[in-house]
Amino acid sequence: MTENTNANQNALSLGDWQLSPWLKRIIYWELGIPLALLSIGIYHGLMQVIYRAGVLHQSAFAGLDYYQGLTLHGVINAIVLTTFFAVAFGHATITFYLKREPTKTLTLLSFWFMVIGTLMAAWAMLSGKASVLYTFYPPLKGHPLFYLGTALLIVGSWFPLFDWSRLYRQWKRENPETKTPLAVLGTLVNFIIWFVCTLAVAYEVLVVILPWALGYKPTVNVTLARTLFWFFGHALVYFWLLPAYVMYYNFLPKLAGGKLYSDMAGRIAAFLFLIYSVPVGVHHQFSDPSITKGIKLFQSILTFGVTIPSFITAFTIAASLEYAGRKRGAKGLLGFFTKLPYLDTDRYLFAYLICGLFLFIFGGLTGIVNASSELNNTIHNSAWIPGHFHMTVAGPVFLGIIGMSLYLYQTTSGKKLFMSKVAVIIPYLWVIGILIFSTGLSWGGLIGEPRRTNLGLTYLNPKSELFTPEWVPTTMLGLLGGIIMFIAGIMFLVVFFGTMLKKRSAEGMLTFPVSEALHDEKRIPLFDKFKPWLAAMAVILVIAYVPAFVDATKNPGPGAPRFTPDNPVPVQTEQPSATTTTGLTKPLSFNKN
Ligand code: HEM
Ligand SMILES: [Cu+2]
Numbered sequence: 325m326t327e328n329t330n331a332n333q334n335a336l337s338l339g340d341w342q343l344s345p346w347l348k349r350i351i352y353w354e355l356g357i358p359l360a361l362l363s364i365g366i367y368h369g370l371m372q373v374i375y376r377a378g379v380l381h382q383s384a385f386a387g388l389d390y391y392q393g394l395t396l397h398g399v400i401n402a403i404v405l406t407t408f409f410a411v412a413f414g415h416a417t418i419t420f421y422l423k424r425e426p427t428k429t430l431t432l433l434s435f436w437f438m439v440i441g442t443l444m445a446a447w448a449m450l451s452g453k454a455s456v457l458y459t460f461y462p463p464l465k466g467h468p469l470f471y472l473g474t475a476l477l478i479v480g481s482w483f484p485l486f487d488w489s490r491l492y493r494q495w496k497r498e499n500p501e502t503k504t505p506l507a508v509l510g511t512l513v514n515f516i517i518w519f520v521c522t523l524a525v526a527y528e529v530l531v532v533i534l535p536w537a538l539g540y541k542p543t544v545n546v547t548l549a550r551t552l553f554w555f556f557g558h559a560l561v562y563f564w565l566l567p568a569y570v571m572y573y574n575f576l577p578k579l580a581g582g583k584l585y586s587d588m589a590g591r592i593a594a595f596l597f598l599i600y601s602v603p604v605g606v607h608h609q610f611s612d613p614s615i616t617k618g619i620k621l622f623q624s625i626l627t628f629g630v631t632i633p634s635f636i637t638a639f640t641i642a643a644s645l646e647y648a649g650r651k652r653g654a655k656g657l658l659g660f661f662t663k664l665p666y667l668d669t670d671r672y673l674f675a676y677l678i679c680g681l682f683l684f685i686f687g688g689l690t691g692i693v694n695a696s697s698e699l700n701n702t703i704h705n706s707a708w709i710p711g712h713f714h715m716t717v718a719g720p721v722f723l724g725i726i727g728m729s730l731y732l733y734q735t736t737s738g739k740k741l742f743m744s745k746v747a748v749i750i751p752y753l754w755v756i757g758i759l760i761f762s763t764g765l766s767w768g769g770l771i772g773e774p775r776r777t778n779l780g781l782t783y784l785n786p787k788s789e790l791f792t793p794e795w796v797p798t799t800m801l802g803l804l805g806g807i808i809m810f811i812a813g814i815m816f817l818v819v820f821f822g823t824m825l826k827k828r829s830a831e832g833m834l835t836f837p838v839s840e841a842l843h844d845e846k847r848i849p850l851f852d853k854f855k856p857w858l859a860a861m862a863v864i865l866v867i868a869y870v871p872a873f874v875d876a877t878k879n880p881g882p883g884a885p886r887f888t889p890d891n892p893v894p895v896q897t898e899q900p901s902a903t904t905t906t907g908l909t910k911p912l913s914f915n916k917n
Contacts, residue, residue, distance in 0.1 A: 340833035341420055346428055348736055348832075350435050354412035355729045357439065358405040359820055361446075365400035366813040368393035373761070373806030376777075377799040378784025390778040391455040391889050398458030399449065402717055403474065404442055406564050407481050409725045410518075411438070413567050414511045416732055418488045420834050421505040422495045426487040437480025444473030455889045457776065459553060462544045463884035465537050465895065471529045478522045485515040503847045506590045507574045507836075513594045514566035516858070517601045520865075521559035528552035536886065543883025547614040551876040554605035555869060562601040564717055568724035569593070571677055572641050578839035579674040580664050582648025587841035589640040591851040593633035599861045600630045603868030610700050614879045619872050620697060626868060627695040634688055641681065647842060669744040673837070676727025679751035683719030683758060687712065690766065705776070707798070708769025711762040718809075719758060723751050726816050734823055738832030742822030746815055753812040761805025768798030 343351070371393050374380055383389055388396075411434065419425050447469060448454035454466030460474075492512060496504070528549055536544040573590040577583050584590070606623040609615055649660020664678065665671050690712040693699045703709065734741055741747055765773075773779070773795045782790040784799055850856060885894035 337423060338421070338836075338838050340835040341423060343419065343736060343834050344425055347415065347419070347425055347431065350431055351412045351415055351736070352733065354408045354415075354435065354438075355733060356824070357442070358400070358408040359726075359729060359817065361400045361442075362405055362813070363817060365397055365405070366810055368397035369401075369813075370806055370810040372397065373799075373803045375780040376784065377803040378780045378786075378796075379803070380780045381785045381787075383778060383781060389452065389455065391457065392449065392452050394776065395455050395457050396449050399445060399474075401722075402458055402564070404445075404477065405725060406717075406721065407477060408438060409729065410514065410563065410567050411481050411484055413570075413728060413732070414484055414488065414515065416834060417507045417511050417570065417836075418491060420836055421508045422491050424491050424495070426484060426491065430483050430487045434480045434483035437483070438477050439480075441473045441476025441478075441480060444469045444476065446473075448473065459557070460533070461553070462533060462536065462546050462549050463887045463894070464889055465886035468534060468537050471534055471537060475526055475529045478526060482519055482522070485512075485519055488512060488515070501847065503587070504852055506587060506594075507570050509591060510566055510570040510573070510594050512854070513598050514563060514570075516854075517559050517566075517598060518563045520861070521556045521563070521602050524552045525556035528556075539886075543885055545876070545880045546884050547612060547880040548873075548876040550609060550612060551606070551615070551872055554608040555602065556605070557608060558605040559601045561716070562597055564721040566594075566597065567728070568677075568680060568720045569637060571673075571724050571728060572637065572681065574839055575673065575837045576641065576677045576681075576839070577644035577648060578837040579671050579677065580645055580648035582644055582651055582839075583842040584839040585640050585643035585647060585841075586843045586845070588843070588845040588848075588851065589636050593636045593640075595851065595857045596633040596636075597630070598857050599864055600626060600633070602861070603864050604630060606868075606872055607695050607697075607700075610697050611704055614881065615872060615875045619868075619875065623868055623872075624695060624697050626864070628692075631688075631692065638685075638688075644839070644842070667748050669741070669748050671837075672741065672744065672748045673727050673731045675748050676723045676751045679755045680720030680723035680727075683715045683723075683755060686759075686762070687715035687719050690715065703769050705774060706769035707765040707773040707775050707802075709775050711765030711767075711769055714758055714765075715762050723754065726820070727751065730816075730820055730823065732834075733820070736832045736834050737824075738828045738830040739823055739826045740829050741819070742826055743819050747819045750812050750816050750819065753815070754809060757805045757808030757810075757812055759805070761802055761809060764798045764801025764803075764805060768795055768802070771795070771798070773798055 368388075371385060371388075372390070375385075375390055384392075415426060415431070445454070448467040449470065451467075454460075454470035456464040456466040456470070460466055460471070489512065492504070492508060532544060532549050532552065535541045573584060577585070604623050604627040606615060606619055607627045610620055610624075645664065646660045649663040652660075652663040654660040654663040665674050666678070668674065690708070693703065694709070694712060730741070730747065733739075769775070771794055773783075773792075777783070779795065779799060782788045783792045783795060785791060885896065887894050
């Protein structure tokens with residue numbers, strides 16, 4: 325690959341790196357396992373659009389029920405795939421830029437925690453005992469192994485941060501005056517956000533939910549659980565996005581044939597994410613009655629703070645692409661768009677990244693609607709929401725993940741791409757699919773179509789008295805887009821696993837298309853240090869979240885007993901009379917199902 329010959333920039337040595345065989349194997353497993361599971365993940369995506377369009381009028385298909393499928397879809401695509409990938413990509417970036425490898429024991433430990441956790445959760449979901457969706461809001465109760473499994477997966481993903489920080493400090497001692505490579509900064513910021521936000525969800529799972537799910541505690545504080553979940557849940561979105569940002573800043577300009585417009589812009593964006601990512605989770609709880617208005621307003625304002633690093637990124641990357649286009653001979657204001665290597669099979673990663681970036685424009689704009697408290701009332705829990713987030717998590721995030729997984733595997737294994745012409749078309753097909761899909765869902769959402777609902781049973785069933793013909797065109801668009809996405813997804817799996825089956829044709833090396841900076845500003849210590857930013861993060865977190873947690877513990881309403889997804893009556897053994905299902909102020913005795 326020609327773009328990889330660019331070594332030795334600045335004081336850093338950015339030449340290729342030969343990965344130790346054990347590390348290479350772990351990275352392959354960390355990329356391969358979630359991609360294999362993705363086949364289940366996107367199968368259920370397809371099934372959802374089929375049910376929703378009223379093609380099926382039943383609650384289950386092939387032994388798997390709608391909510392079981394929706395749980396598998398959310399957990400596999402948005403939690404398992406993203407976490408495994410972030411760890412694998414982190415190992416690769418840290419090793420490549422710092423020229424040192426993580427320790428074997430900790431890397432293996434992390435891997436096994438994640439694998440065993442995933443297996444536990446997968447068993448619970450596939451056996452139908454945890455159809456509680458990836459947000460697992462109580463009072464829906466899943467099998468304890470579902471919660472334990474997700475907790476293990478998360479804890480496993482913490483270990484590398486400790487290892488990478490050690491490598492980073494070692495490197496910094498040796499290179500005190502060299503700017504921390506932007507990719508390393510992005511990776512560390514990402515995993516710090518992840519560590520802080522997952523502390524809340526670990527607490528939610530282990531202290532609030534598990535004792536209740538196991539039957540030791542009769543009721544649960546739903547508001548507290550939701551507040552803890554969203555402390556994690558919004559930052560999760562940035563944990564998904566930051567690996568894609570690392571690719572946009574560090575690799576996309578080079579792939580396009582140009583330079584990164586400003587290195588400093590990337591640093592500022594990374595640190596702003598550090599302070600703004602977590603203290604905004606309440607914007608998912610605008611409709612939760614226990615949380616008071618002031619907190620909602622404050623976190624809503626902070627949410628608009630997150631648009632700053634997003635706009636910095638949009639302008640910097642656009643300028644970098646313009647520079648690349650002009651170097652390739654583009655003229656006029658927007659002529660550079662026509663000169664980029666859209667279908668170059670040698671730079672297939674470009675296609676994945678540019679397509680993701682394009683979708684992100686729509687993802688970002690629809691996100692601003694969600695974050696606005698008043699507008700949020702209109703689209704809350706409607707199909708608009710999945711319409712929005714498929715243009716983020718299934719857009720830049722997903723395309724970055726699959727493109728980079730293919731790139732990492734192909735370059736480090738020294739194999740040629742299987743069906744390279746197809747590989748470069750997949751992201752465009754995905755974009756067409758998502759645009760149709762999201763138009764259908766967003767439009768549907770605006771005219772009241774609900775999310776998380778098997779519409780085929782009622783609203784899209786002409787035999788039902790609830791039949792709503794206005795949602796026929798919207799769900800049909802969802803179906804059409806979903807089918808295209810499904811086909812693109814399967815084509816990707818064929819390309820990825822097909823490449824794995826090929827014979828090695830060169831020596832594999834760890835190498836990245838590293839972009840030089842056009843404006844390589846001199847090192848400013850404030851933007852090369854973590855401590856002041858970590859302190860700012862802590863202060864804002866306390867201001868934004870202490871009142872929210874006080875609200876959640878002080879006025880949560882009556883505690884809720886355990887419900888299974890298929891029954892409106894709580895799980896219980898003694899006192900089976902009807903009165904026990906309502907007005908649950910007194911604890912009941914429950915069975916351990
Ligand atoms: C074949 C491609 C896909 C199709 C057809 C599809 C379709 C859908 C549909 C229709 C829903 C909403 C269902 C409902 O609310 O009742 C949904 C939810 C969701 N999708 Fe996808 N999707 C696809 C790929 C992806 C990918 C690649 C990701 C992430 C990387 C993703 C993440 C999610 C998440 C997190 C939810 C929310 C689940 C929930 O509400 O609990 N999807 N998907
Ligand atoms: Cu959010």
